Amino acid sequence: LPxxxxxxxxxxxxxVRNLSIRYLWADSLCIIHxxxxxxxxxxxxxDAILASAFLAIYAVTGPD
Structure with missing residues (x-):
């Protein structure tokens, strides 16, 4: 991880920790761009990842 x-x-x-969600997919970390x-x-x-997701969170602001 960076x-x-x-x-x-x-x-x-x-x-996600507060929601007791165990797994997180972050394409910025999980994909070698x-x-x-x-x-x-x-x-x-x-598509398959999002279809099986409990929750999807999208960042709509800048890089940080």
Whole structure:
């Protein structure tokens, strides 16, 4: 994991912990964005990931 984590990721981690949610998918952490194969493979799986998600949180502000 990158150190330090962005404020958005830190806030999201705190939020899901308060809800006792055990797993978090954050594409900024789970997808290797400079690897075209990994990016393509994971982007194609996002529909399935979101379909099975308990909750989806989207950051609508800047990078941090």
């Amino acid at each position: 150190c330090p984590l962005s404020n958005i990721i830190q806030d999201t981690l705190a939020f 400079d690897d075209p194969h990994d990016k393509r493979a994971n982007y194609s799986a996002i």
